[in-house]
Amino acid sequence: MITMGIDVGSITAKAALIKDGKLLSTKVIITGYNAKNAGETVFEKILTEAGLNPSQIRGIVATGYGRNSVTFAGKSITEITCHAAGANFLNPxxxxxxxxxxxxxxxxxxxxxxxxxxxxxxxxxxxxxxxxxxxxxxxxxxxxxxxxxxxxxxxxxxxxxxxxxxxxxxxxxxxxxxxxxxxxxxxxxxxxxxxxxxxxxxxxxxxxxxxxxxxxxxxxxxxxxxxxxxxxxxxxxxxxxxxxxxxxxxxxxxx
The missing domain is CATH 3.30.420.40 (ATPase, nucleotide binding domain)
Incomplete structure (x- = not known):
C-alpha cells in the first residue's frame, strides 16, 4: 500500500510517499503565491520522480497552512498531529x-x-x-x-x-x-x-x-x-x- 502526505507551508510545499510503512520518496518545492497550484505541482512531481501514477496511491492527507487548498486529498489534518506522527516515525x-x-x-x-x-x-x-x-x-x-x-x-x-x-x-x-x-x-x-x-x-x-x-x-x-x-x-x-x-x-x- 502506498500513501501520500502533502504539507503546503507558507514558504515550501512538501510531499512524502510511504509504502508498506516505509518512506519511499520525498519532494520539496517553493510554494509561491498560489497554495493550490503548489499542492498540485508537488503531487505531480513526486509521482513522476517515483515512477508512479495517481491510481497507485491508496490515500492522501494534506497538512500545513495551505492544507484546505489541496482539494484532491482524502482528508486534511493539522500540522501538530502530523509533525507528532512524523517525529515518532523518525525516532520513536x-x-x-x-x-x-x-x-x-x-x-x-x-x-x-x-x-x-x-x-x-x-x-x-x-x-x-x-x-x-x-x-x-x-x-x-x-x-x-x-x-x-x-x-x-x-x-x-x-x-x-x-x-x-x-x-x-x-x-x-x-x-x-x-x-x-x-x-x-x-x-x-x-x-x-x-x-x-x-x-x-x-x-x-x-x-x-x-x-x-x-x-x-x-x-x-x-x-x-x-x-x-x-x-x-x-x-x-x-x-x-x-x-x-x-x-x-x-x-x-x-x-
Missing part, C-alpha cells in the same frame, strides 16, 4: 517536538505512544519564524542558507530586544548603521528566536529527547540557541523539513 523515543515553520512555531509534547499529549503555538506573529529570518536576511544582505554558519563565528551577539518583525528589522538596520558586525547581529537574531520559542515551549515542560522539525531546523544557529535557552540537547533529522509531510502520509494509512 522522541517525547517533545519544536516545529518552526514559515509563519508559526509550535511546541508539542508526546506520550509514550507518540501521540500528542499537549501543545503550545504562536500563530499570531511572524517573529521567530522562517519569514522573520527571511526579512532579517534581506536587511543584512546575506543568503539565508548561510545564516547558521555565520552566527557560529560571533564573538559578541548583538541584543535584539523587539519580538516584532517590523521593529526587529528597524533594530537590525540601526545596528548596521552603527557598524555592528553581521555575524554578531545574526547571532543576536538567533538568540532572540531561541528565547521566544523556549519561553513558549517552557510552559509545557519539555520532555527529552527533543526533536526540532520544520525548515528552520536547517539553521544550526537557531538550533544551538534553542539548546542553550531550553537547557536540552535537540535532535535534528535530515528529514526535518519533511516531518509534517511524512506524518501526513502515515495518517493516510488509516483512511
Amino acid at each position: 523515543a522522541v517525547r517533545s517536538v519544536i516545529d518552526i515553520g514559515g509563519q508559526d512555531s509550535k511546541a508539542i509534547v508526546l506520550d509514550e505512544a507518540g501521540k500528542v499529549k499537549d501543545f503550545a503555538m504562536n500563530d499570531k506573529c511572524a517573529a521567530g519564524t522562517g519569514r522573520f529570518l527571511e526579512v532579517m536576511a534581506r536587511a543584512l544582505e546575506v543568503d539565508i542558507n548561510d545564516f547558521g554558519s555565520i552566527s557560529l563565528t560571533a564573538d559578541n551577539p548583538a541584543k535584539i530586544s523587539s519580538l516584532c518583525t517590523v521593529f526587529a528589522e528597524s533594530e537590525v538596520i540601526s545596528l548596521i548603521a552603527k557598524g555592528e558586525e553581521r555575524r554578531n547581529i545574526i547571532a543576536g537574531i538567533h538568540e532572540s528566536i531561541g528565547s521566544r520559542v523556549a519561553a513558549m515551549a517552557g510552559r509545557l515542560g519539555l520532555a527529552s529527547p527533543v526533536m526540532m522539525t520544520g525548515g528552520v531546523a536547517k539553521n544550526i544557529g537557531v538550533v544551538k540557541a534553542l539548546e542553550v535557552k531550553t537547557g536540552k540537547p535537540i535532535e535534528v533529522s535530515e528529514m526535518a523539513q519533511l516531518t509534517g509531510a511524512i506524518g501526513a502520509a502515515l495518517m493516510a494509512m488509516t483512511l
